[in-house]
Amino acid sequence: MASLKRFGCSVLAVVAATGLVAQPVVAQKTDTTATPKAKKLSTPTSILPAAQATPQPAATAQPKATPSSAPTPKATPSSVPTAAPTTGPTSAPGGVPPVVPIAAPAPGQPGQHDALLAEPVMSWSLADAKALLQTIGYIGKEGLVPADYQPAALKAAIAKGEGDELDQLASRVFGWLIEDLRDGRTPMTARVQWFAVDPDQDVMPTAQLMAQALSDHDIAGVVDKLAPTNPDYAALKAAYNATPATDKAKRALIQANMDRWRWLARDLGDVYLMTNVPEFQLRLVVKNKIIRTYKTVVGKPGRTATPQLAETVTAVVFNPTWTVPQSIVKGEGLGAKVLNNPGWAKSAGYKATKSADGVITVVQQPGPGNSLGLMKIDMPNPHAIYLHDTPSKQYFNADVRAFSHGCIRTERAVELGMTMAILGAQKTATEAADISRSGQYTKVEMTRTFPVYISYFTFARAIDGQLTSFNDIYGRDKPVLDSFNAPRQLKTTQRASEEEVIKLDNPL
Template identity: 50%
Template structure:
């Protein structure tokens, strides 16, 4: 649907100006809902990603390596020698051995060495050089290995004699990747170089193309963006997980907006505070909108929708195994803080009503006044999207705000260090598959 951004902005402001709305417009930011059976489940906050499960190789007769001409092999060698400009280490791809094989002439040795070097380099440029064990809490699905199959890309490179062009075709298309590459070329400081390389590799962990429209969260930046056709449609401040309840990196499909949501309290928060409140002062617990069944370890608590609900006036319906979602909050004063790592893992979004109305216009073909009416009714409602929109929760410590200028952000969870350390180790041979997504034990709270 073609969207006039000026009309959208005016419509949202008009809709939000209605006296019945309790929210005051400010700057902008994103949330998720699981089925009831998964609402009490979540991952250990700091646990590393489960390595991919590699199936036993099928019994396929060994195939000879493709034939490499001296011209193609020389082009491969030149690319390897210059791959430092892309944040990778040339030594990982055996340039000395390849050079010796080229001098020895065409034949089996050159075919084997060149094919191995091409394959390893393609995998790293396409999917990232960082081993899965160093990608802490990384659960984003990357289809690039299927989109750009290694054997097809090898044949294309050999047939076209355009080795560099084939490698470039699998690299990330997001402008930040190009900006990081340009910054690497002019940076002399070793520490800054390591941070640039780390964030370049993170882009390779993501899909090659994020799509025409998506919601993008950068946790260290405390920002949520709605992106359409490569342009920022809207930007919102965010509150993210505290270090002890860190927000994982994940992707999910948002299928709608929940207006005036209820909140199923996770067990960690029941143990932390809510359980004691119910035991010691049940009247105060009821005044906060809590309803409960059971007791002790079997205590189950739900907070009714309303002005005091911890999820505020909306939450984005984006089912995922980690129970992470974007939602509002009644504590809107916290958005004025510069450091906003405060939540139990979910993403609290500033100007949440505006965000919900914008997404309703873009994804549900709603009139802004129609969406605003649902908020004014004060009931538990849902706006289903006509088609899902992809949500990416990322972790970039160096990124742009959409204008091409790179900014650095504090590494609030200490996730740069494992990536940097992995780059200092010899490259690990790996079969590229999507990491196993483990259903967590308990759902993060607000």
């Protein structure tokens, strides 16, 4: 009962803290897509998520019956939006959450870089246009740039009265505002190795948000409800607005990290795993409360840097095997060594086979010396990145823990795996312990899947709850900071970085 004695009490405490096993877990269809399943809309009459509502089927927001209040879509979409102002912001940036209608590519796949999003054009009353102008005025509190949304041009259009010019301009800047608050202001080209596809524009399309705002005559209300729901975003927002305008460097750093939250789903879910790469920590979060934390070892800078992902836990593998990459089997001569030294190979836990064409395959057998340790979390993705144990526990004692080839080594991994088996596969603590200590390769499929977010925040709440800055170990801040000092770029249908997917043959 070694495993149960070692991990049982801790695992049971974690599981109890989640409050997720008080009732039987209902089996769900395993979701193996690269992106977390988007939450359904909370009500059939509004596309704005309710804080505590039972999910129901989505429905397009319907304008009110009163003719004077109903937004009237124009017969044709707006022409390609005019370019953003050619000068940078003249005041401290502030922001609003954006929601944009978009022809979405397949889940997990980037869109076409040259396909511009087209904001819908609807009829605007003077009162709604004035409300939009007021909303732009305070959007700086969200870390966005008011000048991006052409307040002077909108004011001039309002002075001319209702008509096509006002409809075109107000629709365009409202669409931009939604896009930036929902999806982030930073252009995709400045999001280095960002492959975490944000589903929000599918859940809350711009056209529906605009129709709702105009139908309800509540521009500010619709905009206010688009920000990320995570309390860490609220903490950053409070810090941003409390930081003096004279401290430009700190405000810019907070602003960049507020925007990073918008790159993720507005609502991360009730239960999820999240690791902040520069912090070298993994969290198990339930209903916005950190239940457990684990130290991590992440990828070394360069080609082995860990990419940013939003994936799904589909299985936990206890006592995994490891197929040794050919760069080691052939390049370092391990294959020949295993074949020629059977005694040593057995003691080291290696088995080798040689095919007819001479290719040697080496598999490291389960055991404490296995390079994957005693546990691996399956989260299918094209980068071959996953969470796993390690026999090299000493690296968890380092302050800067960027030693891997991309995958995320996790402290107390067996405890985490047992917790996932209990929460996600309805295993008892005893069953999970028996599997972990069996020494046999065992894959426990999840009946309840969990999102995993591999994020990158250089200013955020640490695991102790305090706002802290973290070293930009991969140099990913500068492109984001530079983008805020440049004119706003028009959004495209691109949903993830178009950089090379670096799949190393040895990601450990």
